[in-house]
Amino acid sequence: MAPRNKLFLGLFIHSTALNELEYLHNTAVCVDGKGTIVAVEKDCDEDKAKQTVFPRLGWVEAEVEVVKAEEGQFFFPGFIDTHIHAPQYPNAGIFGDSTLMDWLDTYTFPLEASFSDLAKAHRIYNRVIRKTLSHGTTCAAYYATIHVPATNLLADLCHERGQRALIGRVCMDQTPPAYYRDESAEASLAATRASIAHIRALDPTHSLIRPIITPRFALSCTFPLLQQLGTLAAETGLPIQTHISENKTEITLVKQHFPRSLTGAADDSYAGVYDAAGLLTARTVLAHAVHLTEGEAALVARRGAKVSHCPCSNSALGSGAAPVRRLLDRGIGCGLGTDVSGGYSPSVLEAARQAVLVSRHVVFMGEAGGGRERAKLSVEEALFLATRGGAEVVGLEGRVGWFGVGMEWDAQLVGLTVVREDGEVEEGDGGGDVDVFGWESWPDRVAKWVYNGDDRNTKQVWVRGRVVHTRK
Numbered sequence: 502m503a504p505r506n507k508l509f510l511g512l513f514i515h516s517t518a519l520n521e522l523e524y525l526h527n528t529a530v531c532v533d534g535k536g537t538i539v540a541v542e543k544d545c546d547e548d549k550a551k552q553t554v555f556p557r558l559g560w561v562e563a564e565v566e567v568v569k570a571e572e573g574q575f576f577f578p579g580f581i582d583t584h585i586h587a588p589q590y591p592n593a594g595i596f597g598d599s600t601l602m603d604w605l606d607t608y609t610f611p612l613e614a615s616f617s618d619l620a621k622a623h624r625i626y627n628r629v630i631r632k633t634l635s636h637g638t639t640c641a642a643y644y645a646t647i648h649v650p651a652t653n654l655l656a657d658l659c660h661e662r663g664q665r666a667l668i669g670r671v672c673m674d675q676t677p678p679a680y681y682r683d684e685s686a687e688a689s690l691a692a693t694r695a696s697i698a699h700i701r702a703l704d705p706t707h708s709l710i711r712p713i714i715t716p717r718f719a720l721s722c723t724f725p726l727l728q729q730l731g732t733l734a735a736e737t738g739l740p741i742q743t744h745i746s747e748n749k750t751e752i753t754l755v756k757q758h759f760p761r762s763l764t765g766a767a768d769d770s771y772a773g774v775y776d777a778a779g780l781l782t783a784r785t786v787l788a789h790a791v792h793l794t795e796g797e798a799a800l801v802a803r804r805g806a807k808v809s810h811c812p813c814s815n816s817a818l819g820s821g822a823a824p825v826r827r828l829l830d831r832g833i834g835c836g837l838g839t840d841v842s843g844g845y846s847p848s849v850l851e852a853a854r855q856a857v858l859v860s861r862h863v864v865f866m867g868e869a870g871g872g873r874e875r876a877k878l879s880v881e882e883a884l885f886l887a888t889r890g891g892a893e894v895v896g897l898e899g900r901v902g903w904f905g906v907g908m909e910w911d912a913q914l915v916g917l918t919v920v921r922e923d924g925e926v927e928e929g930d931g932g933g934d935v936d937v938f939g940w941e942s943w944p945d946r947v948a949k950w951v952y953n954g955d956d957r958n959t960k961q962v963w964v965r966g967r968v969v970h971t972r973k
């Protein structure tokens with residue numbers, strides 16, 4: 502059956518600027534069969550849409566599916582997870598008191614190495630996609646493992662289930678550890694090319710899935726491999742994802758492993774290593790950036806590289822608190838990452854909540870004035886990072902992240918619990934911790950959602966107009 506045109510009615514909330522949410526009440530959004538928004542009509546109910554908008558679009562009423570946001574519900578752009586390790590999902594919540602380097606050795610590398618088993622990969626990847634969709638993640642920048650078959654399978658499953666994704670085969674050609682790495686820089690490059698070829702064949706126009714070049718982090722790659730991946734990125738125009746300045750020990754080791762005499766960089770900074778290898782580009786997603794120096798932040802800004810802020814992971818692994826305001830003030834595009842399983846939760850809403858809370862721990866005497874208070878992120882800003890900011894980070898700013906004509910319908914229907922006069926709630930409410938009594942403003946309700954919401958509030962999810970999750 503051909504995909505149908507859809508009419509969405511009710512309240513739409515989206516970001517119009519970093520610190521600004523727009524509330525479009527009584528609005529109609531028309532989405533064509535390809536999943537593109539073709540009309541946004543304010544002050545419009547179903548009758549008016551049928552009488553005035555459908556004729557303009559050449560739509561036949563009987564062929565249009567109507568979806569309404571009921572009382573306590575609103576449409577919100579789908580979340581964009583700019584940094585998540587799909588194979589690490591079984592370890593979500595398991596990290597003990599480890600920090601980055603021993604966490605990798607103890608928990609992460611053994612699990613990732615086991616993805617040579619394709620049946621295991623199928624089971625876990627299927628679950629990750631289902632789980633993230635159920636939390637409203639319509640787009641994810643995934644790290645897979647070093648294995649080409651399992652990486653390709655992740656791409657296949659995202660495509661089949663309809664989740665927008667960037668899929669990266671993880672490149673790592675030097676210890677640690679000996680049992681889980683590419684045999685050589687050449688082997689790493691060849692395997693990466695094979696995975697890119699598979700994804701290109703799967704989705705030639707990148708309508709949903711695209712490859713992303715993924716040097717794990719500086720320490721897991723030889724400098725020749727970093728350089729070859731930089732060259733590959735320049736040749737192909739593909740995006741790049743990697744980690745940077747997450748943990749102080751890691752930074753010290755990077756300085757030791759990549760002296761200026763090796764890289765030819767102007768200094769021995771972490772960002773300088775990537776820059777010397779041609780990996781710091783406007784299409785680069787840098788996860789963490791917790792401890793960047795001022796000079797590094799300026800370099801990242803000059804190159805137009807973006808940052809994935811992963812507050813859950815930074816707290817769990819004790820990495821530190823990223824100074825997001827400082828990055829934003831420099832004009833660096835930022836989004837949110839769950840960083841499962843350094844991060845304990847697959848929910849971008851949880852990442853938004855933690856971004857707000859962690860910002861309150863950031864001691865930052867702002868260069869632009871205002872002192873420490875400026876470090877605080879608002880609920881509105883965290884939601885911008887979770888949607889529009891994330892879209893910019895993964896290079897999809899012209900396609901998703903907010904509701905406008907020409908944008909694609911990647912969206913979630915959020916439902917809050919409406920408490921009746923008698924203190925009860927309607928049968929079939931679906932539960933959840935966000936109780937609304939009726940006197941709250943809509944900004945209050947959104948704040949309640951950010952602080953207390955979870956997947957019980959995610960009623961339905963669409964990617965490119967296709968339903969990809971319905972809460973039972």
Ligand SMILES: O=c1[nH]c(=O)c2nc[nH]c2[nH]1
Nearest residue numbers: 586717718744814840843
């Ligand atoms: O949060 C992280 N997760 C990882 O898997 C990883 N590998 C290197 N550095 C890393 N940081």
Ligand SMILES: [Zn+2]
Nearest residue numbers: 586788840843
């Ligand atoms: Zn990570």
